[in-house]
Amino acid sequence: MSTSSIKPGFLAIELDGAGWDGGDFASLGEAVLAAESAGFHAATFTDAPVPGRANALQRAAFAGPVTRSIALVPEVDTVYTEPFHVSTQLASLDYVSGGRAGWIATAAESPEAAAAVGRSFAAGDALGQEAGASIEVSRRLWDSWEDDAVIRDVATGRYIDVDKLHYVDFETPADFAGPAYSVKGPSIIPRPPQGQLPVIAGASLVGPGQVPADAVDAVLVTAPTPELLAAEVRDVRERLGESVAVIAELDVVLDSRGQAAAERSVGLDGARARYAGSAAGLVDFLAELLKEADGVRLHPASLALELDELSRLVLPELRRRGALRPPVQDGTFRDLLGLTRPASRYASAAAGAGK
């Protein structure tokens, strides 16, 4: 990953709300397809605890078979979930999407989420530690079947080569703030198509004592206003180094169908930088921002309205200016991020599971 200002960037879109119109999920497929045909590189699926929102990972899985090039990236919590299940679910998402899955690893800071599963409320450094542990469990489990572990060797009657399966023997560190746990492994699903799914986390969750920078492939960066966003991207890149891609977060409200963005913004609030204005202005803003950031994730105020404007007026112009990477049909999410497919960390180990 590099900061190079000439390297074209990528655009992600948050699809929150798609598929929620009284329970008909056909519109979810339509929204993801619309985002794909508009040229977005990735779709993200928030798991915010909003009434009516179905599980984020399942929404991403639903979109897998009906799309071809767009990366599908759900938020999955790390604090109140089972790391073993999370790992298997994400690996499965990678299978159903043909290698287009990613993971926004979140750490729920929520007494409600704790109470739902009967756990103590975690806050402060404990959040980063839970996220770090869960990510480590997933990464080890994704490597626990080497790529060629399924051998189907008729002569010896062996379906798998047991030497290529590995116990992961994860244990939380001694100073772990939450309840200690361990995970034995191996996974119950072979290595995902990408080998390792790209893992993304909020930049504030990454750093010493939290999620180690080398555990994530990209971070999400927020700022209170659009003007501050580029500087924040630079700061984060300096703090975390060149190996982590930086994705800027931007709320978007556009002039649409005769209604001015300013008018449409009334009553909206949120902690993210918001661009409100014309499509042409957004093109200029994003072209500048993409000189600093590797990618930008857009949060449209109204999926139907913004997606329409973005696909007609914003993405084509950005592409014409050379600010966007061409989408890769049948490419993986790793391809999009410029990451090679890594060998399993256990591949060079002399002994397999049980030896």
Place this chain on the structure above:
Amino acid sequence: MTQHNRAKSGVFTPSGKIQFGIFFQGVNSGTIWKAAESGSQTDFESFRRIAQTAERGLFAAFFLGEGLRLREHLGRPHALDVAGRPDAQTMLAALASVTKNIGLVATQNTTYNDPADLAHRLASLDLISGGRAAWNIVTTDNAWTGANFRRGGYLDHADRYKHAEAFVETAKRIWDSWETADGPARRVLHEGQHYTVDVTPRLPRSAQYRPVLFQAGDSPEGRNFAARQADVIFSAHPKFDDAVEFRKDLVERSLAAGRGANAVQIMPASEFILAPTAEEALEKKQWVRSLQIGPQQAVAYLEQFWGRELSDYDPDGPLPEIDPVVEETSETRGSGFHGAKARQLADQWRAEAKDKGLSIRQFVSSKTARIDATFTGSYTAVADQLAEYARVGAVDGFNISPWIIPTGLDDIVNHLVPELQERGVYPTEYAGKTLRENLGLETPVRSADEAAEAVRAS
């Protein structure tokens, strides 16, 4: 009789029909992976193809098992059988976008899931699929499996149904919690021995109200649990006489539980080996069996009871004279063979094999459970056989484990289904859009207790 009356009636009435489900097992010794035409066990294409074939054959349901820990044999992952499978609900959510009518059934255990999280994910799948989701409830509880989870092993085997029942009732309350389709949601509280839940559920009821509940336990406790809680029991009794007996038993248990005689449907696990003629079917069966139980599988089968390596023994020779090294059989973990008295069993088996003049391989072939679950014959003969099940109401359908992936349903859908339709014992179209409609199950009614409870808790 209307469906509503059937379900409430105190007298069992056969529906006169059977339905099919397909069980994509993922981990098993029945899939003949050695055959050249055997496809991937994990690529989405295998799942898509078999689910769409099943839907073409008007199957009611597509089942997936759950993986919690990879099977082990003599202390290492088991090498000989197909293994490695996707997360059930993730795969089913993906299949929801490429199918329209077939039910999507996820096997999920009550020990290594949290009720609020699992209920939410099942409700999600139900909404995403337009009311086609179901939960096959299992109660795996051993500490060996627990080694992959935060809590480890924490549940006594004896408590598993008590725990499971509290879990299921909590899930039902979560699915019941929205006052109307638009809300508001009411808070659900549960304080039990093993967990506490305090949640304001996020999701409304689905087109089929809530996920359909399947259950597979066969002990008296398991059957009573099913009689109280389940919509369908995934039974282990496909043979005609057993099936009739099982129906009788389940009807009694359902009535004792205060439900109607027809309230719980029965779908036994089964395997079909079909061909145009009986002779061809038998030939095919020999071929299938030879690939299911190869020489290595036969020896490995004995090893799990002997607890030691027996690879020096000739699969085509007699059973080993050497004694087991274990008290109880437990060496293939996660396969459900634990607990038999090993030495006693070995003596018995040696005598039996000697009597019948069977080699290791022949003996193991005669022992594996699927023998009783297999329907072998011509399309017409098997159709006649199944029509008799339908006529007396021995079962409501069969849950078919294909022995080859992904083409294992082709014969059934292309040849057996039309024969059954001609006999008037198989659906000729989907009855509705939801799984509940297609199975002919009653829609649950939001209980007054639940409503009152919700108000108190809010």
